Amino acid sequence: MPANNLLLSSSPHVFTPVTTRKIMLAVIIALLPATGYGIYLYGLTALLLVLATVAAAVAAELLFRAAIKAPRTVGDLSAVVTGLLLALVLPPSTPIWMAVLGAVFAIVVAKEFFGGLGANPFNPALVGRAFLLMSFPAAMTTWNKPFSAIADAVTTATPLNLVKQGASLAEVAKSVGAADSGGLYWQLFVGSRSGSLGESSILLICLGAAFLLAVGVIQWIIPVAVLGSTALFSWLFGMNPLFSLLSGGVVFGAFFMATDYASSPLTPVGKAIYGVGIGLLVALIRKLGGFPEGVTYAILVMNMLSPFLDKLRVKKYGWIPPKKSAAKEAVK
């Protein structure tokens, strides 16, 4: 009968309403509490830093893709996320031009050179941070006291810096103004300690992460693996596991950096080993390495290994294992 009732088209036939843009928007929303708190702690210069980094990342992607005559993909907001993540892991006193340079490097070298969104083997924001740390070691290791204007900045040591220099937990507690170790943990959890822009309030980071878990943008495997193994290996190396979790950028890295789709493994087994590896490396670098904080390099090294982790337990889609009774019949 009338064949024009049938609409013929080729696959795909099932569409999801979840676009890249929506995923990136969810991540931006999740990052806003921590960003807001960072601006509250460090003032207007912090706001300028965030805006400049984001603008530089977007501009870099726009201009580079126009230069190589590739289709424009700025609308999927991934450059905004990269810029925001980079701004949140920088010290608040970073000069604007340095952050701009880092953002351009992150987008152009770590993302566009490899083929754009989804093709990056390394987390672009962390590559940008590693580039800045390597190029400007002095500026990248200057930390400010919260609530002091950046212009007349009082540089200070972060809790991890103090531990690296051999301070005891009691001294660290005094530096953040806490009375005892319980107070120290609460201070570290709620915020108002020196560090990079976004790492200060673990509470707000967890809030944002809970939102992302609720909407399904990230899965629980990687963060749980990272945090669990950081605590375990810190305890094995003789460091206080709770302090290790609450200081530095482990929580931020576990929820927002390690879960980057393109640079982390796909399979659950791969994800778990990836998370455990990150925790092990963080504990190793903190204990034995030269840097006081090791999350950047831990995540970058495990990014390098993710393609191989994917191959560990390959799931053959559609493969039905043979029933044991049928096999016995065949043997008979």
Added chain:
Amino acid sequence: MKRLWKIFKQGIINENPLLMLMIGLCSALAVTTSVSNGVGMGLAMTFVLLFSEIIISLFRKVIPSSARMPIFIIVIAAFTTIIDLVMKAYFPELSKSMGVFIPLIVVNCIIMGRVEAFASKEKVVDCVADALGMGLGYTWVLVGIAALRELLGNGTLAGVQVMPASFQPILFFILPPGGFLVFALFISLNIWLKGRMQKAEAKSAAKAEEVAA
């Protein structure tokens, strides 16, 4: 003459030893932290390459195939020693800043590769053209990479402060990762140049056909 020019041209872009053949990379990445080092290394390598190719091409019919490797090494080592002593005598600071990389020219894959692939089979005149072409290709890449790395990583060019005093050097470029990155940029530059040259040659070939027809 045209044949010699063709052989000479090969080594500069089309078959650039560093960017296309990708041999001899270790010295290229290690000494390109300053332009003077790059120029010195390029010229020293060209000298050794040129005279090694000449000698081995002169003796190519006499060298037995089974013993060719040790003989090549001896010839190359002789000229490396010559250039090493000359540099120590007349350019002592340069020699000291390049350190162990001058004696390491002996094992530079470019020299071994060209001697094995070209000098042991071709006439002396062709070998001169090949050595000069390869040497020039090596030197321009070295100077280019060194210029970029020294300019951005140190603010100087050949020791002369070029960038303004307020410029903060980007240490990334002086360190190994920067070396690899700049090298990768040069590879893509070379491929682009090669594509442009091939397009130009295709155009001129098409035009020549039109004129002939």
